[in-house]
Amino acid sequence: MTNTDHDVIIIGGGAAGLSAALVLSRARWRTLVIDAGEPRNAPATEMHGFLSRDGMPPAELLATGRTEVLGYGGVIRSARVAGIHRDASGTFVATLDSGDTATARALLVATGLTDELPHIPGLRDRWGGSVHHCPYCHGYEVRDQSIVVIGGASPAVSLRQAGLLRRHSDRVQFVSNGIPLASTDRDRLAAIGVSVTDAAVSHLVGAAGSLSGVALSDGTVLPCESVFVAPRPRPNDDVLHELGCAIDPETALVTTSATGETSIPGVWAAGNVVTPTAQVITAAGAGSASAIAISGWLLAHDLDAAVAARHP
Numbered sequence: 001m002t003n004t005d006h007d008v009i010i011i012g013g014g015a016a017g018l019s020a021a022l023v024l025s026r027a028r029w030r031t032l033v034i035d036a037g038e039p040r041n042a043p044a045t046e047m048h049g050f051l052s053r054d055g056m057p058p059a060e061l062l063a064t065g066r067t068e069v070l071g072y073g074g075v076i077r078s079a080r081v082a083g084i085h086r087d088a089s090g091t092f093v094a095t096l097d098s099g100d101t102a103t104a105r106a107l108l109v110a111t112g113l114t115d116e117l118p119h120i121p122g123l124r125d126r127w128g129g130s131v132h133h134c135p136y137c138h139g140y141e142v143r144d145q146s147i148v149v150i151g152g153a154s155p156a157v158s159l160r161q162a163g164l165l166r167r168h169s170d171r172v173q174f175v176s177n178g179i180p181l182a183s184t185d186r187d188r189l190a191a192i193g194v195s196v197t198d199a200a201v202s203h204l205v206g207a208a209g210s211l212s213g214v215a216l217s218d219g220t221v222l223p224c225e226s227v228f229v230a231p232r233p234r235p236n237d238d239v240l241h242e243l244g245c246a247i248d249p250e251t252a253l254v255t256t257s258a259t260g261e262t263s264i265p266g267v268w269a270a271g272n273v274v275t276p277t278a279q280v281i282t283a284a285g286a287g288s289a290s291a292i293a294i295s296g297w298l299l300a301h302d303l304d305a306a307v308a309a310r311h312p
């Protein structure tokens, strides 16, 4: 097992992966990060809610993290992992999209998730600009604006968005766009002054790069300055499935321990790939916790091997 190229391969170099890489490279494990370079929050110009980094551009956080990892001898490759398997000796073999392979004793999957947005013309172009999903990330920034919440993939999340945004603005409208609303939900929205329109959304209105309203299928346009919608989170967990990691039947997420260990020995997962609700700071924290667990796991194997070599 020591004849591997690296001790650890980290797939994904976002907040979770780079945070793990920093801890592991500082512990002087041979660490390789393989990153496809498409972090989830890339469309946003600012990142919020990360203590001491509030308002920093997302790309700046990652550039700083990469510099720190490289400074401790970590290796970062810009590539996509196309496949993974474990050979007969237990070594993990990652195949990159270039066809190159890399081997390691342990694996951390930190590949994030993909936000599946409703098919509404004009929504994707404005995603991260004037279209948001997270009131904690961008609610404060749209305070006092005229806001439309469009019913999205999860009715519960859509309702929570409306409630939280009402704390920032007294001009919040809710367009159901086909999602079911219980009478208690309607009562709650009415009680806090959020008007509900039961209509399908046709498209977003505004010149390129700006937003002036939400057009409904009957031709009505609701003027607004920002839109919130709940996407469907699809974890980028192909690699974990390929390795045969256990899945929670209720959530369909790969199951992990508190430190991100999966059901497959030597395989960890951290960040949005297993915790869709993780923010940047909590994804980074999860990566750090996994790194410490991986370090302990590698050390235990090395100690066992040293004892075996001493008493053959």
Ligand SMILES: Cc1cc2nc3c(=O)[nH]c(=O)nc-3n(C[C@H](O)[C@H](O)[C@H](O)COP(=O)(O)OP(=O)(O)OC[C@H]3O[C@@H](n4cnc5c(N)ncnc54)[C@H](O)[C@@H]3O)c2cc1C
Binding pocket: 011, 012, 013, 014, 015, 016, 017, 034, 035, 036, 037, 038, 039, 040, 041, 042, 043, 044, 046, 047, 048, 049, 050, 079, 080, 081, 082, 110, 111, 112, 113, 115, 127, 128, 134, 137, 138, 236, 270, 271, 272, 273, 278, 279, 280, 281, 283
């Ligand atoms: C528009 C938007 C704005 C947001 N704003 C905020 C905010 O202000 N504050 C906040 O706390 N959170 C914010 N978030 C949430 C934030 O994006 C996530 O919490 C964070 O990105 C999770 O980090 P991660 O490391 O798990 O995943 P990511 O940051 O998505 O990183 C995953 C990395 O893995 C790579 N990858 C995937 N598959 C492969 C593969 N097969 N091979 C190699 N690499 C691969 C990806 O390209 C990517 O670089 C926002 C999200 C969105 C969508």
